Amino acid sequence: MPDFYTLYLIVLIAGLSHCVLWAAILYRYRTLPGVRYWLTGSVAHVVGGILLAIDGGIGNFATTVGGNAVACLAFHLNTVGLRRFHGDRPRWALHAGLLAASIMAMALTWQPWWGQNPLYVTSQCIPLVLAALYLARRRTRELGALITMSALASAITAHGIVACAVTVRLSGIAPDVSLVSLAAIDLLVFILAGIIWNFGFLVSVVDSLMAKVERLAAEDDLTGLPNRRQFMRQLTGECARGAAEPFSVMLMDLDRFKGINDGLGHMAGDAALKHVADAVRRIIRPADVFARLGGDEFGILLRGVQGDAAGRIAEQANAALRASPFLWRGERIGLTISIGVTSAVPGRHHMPEELIECADSALYVTKGRKRDGWTFLPFASRPNFGAGHAGGAKATRLPDRASRIPLAG
Structure with a gap:
């Protein structure tokens, strides 16, 4: 099982690849909604990965809380970008309030270490749940949305299992549960899910551009009527x-x-x-x-x-x-x-x-x-x-x- 330092480096590398992807798409299609938020979210992932790699599991307050807070920001930006891509309002007040509450909770539970993990994973899951619910309410059969929802569900499930395992161990019901191995598996699943939901975003972008091309091919430029x-x-x-x-x-x-x-x-x-x-x-x-x-x-x-x-x-x-x-x-x-x-x-x-x-x-x-x-x-x-x-x-x-x-x- 890879150590957390290695896993955080993988988070960093995945974030960098997403930055390259969304920067290229934003450069080519500047007016495409949502992409600038996904790019900013990818940059935040990179920053979070750097902070957590520096921490390396040592448990420094600034790097641990800061890295997880930036990671939460990245997930909120992903959700905002998803809403903007589909033409809906970003709901800034909701996301700002949830992010502020998450950071405060992570900071307040710094000393009692047993409260950190459940709060961290819950804070990261909240924007992902919002994104999954948003796509589910749209009842879309678009392939990119289905890929994104599947990846979000996997990430939420993995984080949920770890949070439950920590709670079960600390309550004394199952004191022998290996939290380190479970947390490492959770992070691996989460990294893979992040790659897949970004791929889902990309498929949605391609479908959107193809639909626009098809619409232009069937539309008269002057009158806006079918051609x-x-x-x-x-x-x-x-x-x-x-x-x-x-x-x-x-x-x-x-x-x-x-x-x-x-x-x-x-x-x-x-x-x-x-x-x-x-x-x-x-x-x-x-x-x-x-x-x-x-x-x-x-x-x-x-x-x-x-x-x-x-x-x-x-x-x-x-x-x-x-x-x-x-x-x-x-x-x-x-x-x-x-x-x-x-x-x-x-x-x-x-x-x-x-x-x-x-x-x-x-x-x-x-x-x-x-x-x-x-x-x-x-x-x-x-x-x-x-x-x-x-x-x-x-x-x-x-x-x-x-x-x-x-x-x-």
């Missing part, structure tokens, strides 16, 4: 279900967008697109997918609606923009949108492209008639374009059956 990739993914999912539930596809263009760009500049054009996104977003239901497909074109996947119900939502979109004037540098500019809508045929396995083509055809009917309105084109009435035609490019040449297309607005 074409995300829209097609959602539409493909609906089509794969074979239209078991009704759904409709709506495409919309901002009318005379080129005139805004050419006459007022691209900044005005960008502002106009954001204005359209904000106005239409207010009438979209949570289950729907409202996306910017590119340029001045937007798409909406309407779940659970068909036909007339989809048309009513299109009319609401037109009305929402009419009721929301666009102001550019003090000038009021009227914005309108042209909309094309189609609905999936119940029980049919659609291809996403054919529904978009049909909605695009309806959109061009609206543009060819008067703009600022909407057209519903039943899927069965879609024009039969041959290979090589852009969807809706010749929608004004609809067959006679398309005369039944209802126009609104």
Whole structure:
């Protein structure tokens, strides 16, 4: 069994490795919440390890109490960092009060040596219990959180066993219990647990960064709406279900967008697109997918609606923009949108492209008639374009059956 001097050196080395890890991550991702607290906690671990290694089990008041107090500070900082990482308040008053009480208790029990160990391990366990309870209340299945909770539980259990063993021996129930061996095993378990919960923090950081990348890959930079990739993914999912539930596809263009760009500049054009996104977003239901497909074109996947119900939502979109004037540098500019809508045929396995083509055809009917309105084109009435035609490019040449297309607005 290694002596405590060696174990404290291991604490020091583990703390240094964590310092390198969190310093590198903080340098690379300065705005990532929680990391600066984990780095500060690792520095505190190093300081605690140095003090305890200097003490080497001699029992000096300053090094023993100081080293354990700094170790407690490190665990409190880990818990604060965990809360900040997940976007919650750090609860400084609680942690400061608990740390102050722990230091006072360790200082007051310095002379009666038998009180030191249970108080030391209890003081270190308190912030770990707070961290474990915090993660448990979140009921998350995120891998990093599960790794962290497992490591925290191991550390708390190891410390709890030692505290119980000291109490049992001092009470005379089991006077032959080897506290030195037990304490050494406890410290080894605690060092390993510390490495593992820092690894859990790291896994959480990686998952967070990956989620951010995925979100950016599926989000339009200008409007904050889902982009074409995300829209097609959602539409493909609906089509794969074979239209078991009704759904409709709506495409919309901002009318005379080129005139805004050419006459007022691209900044005005960008502002106009954001204005359209904000106005239409207010009438979209949570289950729907409202996306910017590119340029001045937007798409909406309407779940659970068909036909007339989809048309009513299109009319609401037109009305929402009419009721929301666009102001550019003090000038009021009227914005309108042209909309094309189609609905999936119940029980049919659609291809996403054919529904978009049909909605695009309806959109061009609206543009060819008067703009600022909407057209519903039943899927069965879609024009039969041959290979090589852009969807809706010749929608004004609809067959006679398309005369039944209802126009609104």
